[in-house]
Amino acid sequence: MTAQRTPTVETVRALVATHLGMPAEGDRPHADEDLWDLGLTSLNCLRLMLRIEDTFGVTLPERALKFSTFRSTTAIAIAVDEARAEGMPSDNGLRTGHHNRY
DSSP states (O other): OOOOOOHHHHHHHHHHHHHTTOOSSSSOSOTTOOTTTTTOOHHHHHHHHHHHHHHHTBOOOGGGGSGGGGGSHHHHHHHHHHHHHTTOBOOTTTTTTSSOOO
16 A cells, blocks of 8 residues: 655655654655654653644644554654644644743
């Protein structure tokens, strides 16, 4: 299955690449590539989630905290689009009590 290259997928891909220290150029990580195989860990998964929330101005629902959501850039993009559709605006750092969350 090949994922569509939506603006959300492309932005998530760039954030993931930067977060994992991958070169900004190129096509990696691929939309359905397993991020855990690329070095994503539980701790940096949480940091990545906070960066994604801030970038897109949404608060991901609790179900997105399951690490399986962060298996691929496509899965993350779907969670972001669902949060947007459900009208889940950003909490602006209130959930963690500060604004520099990562």
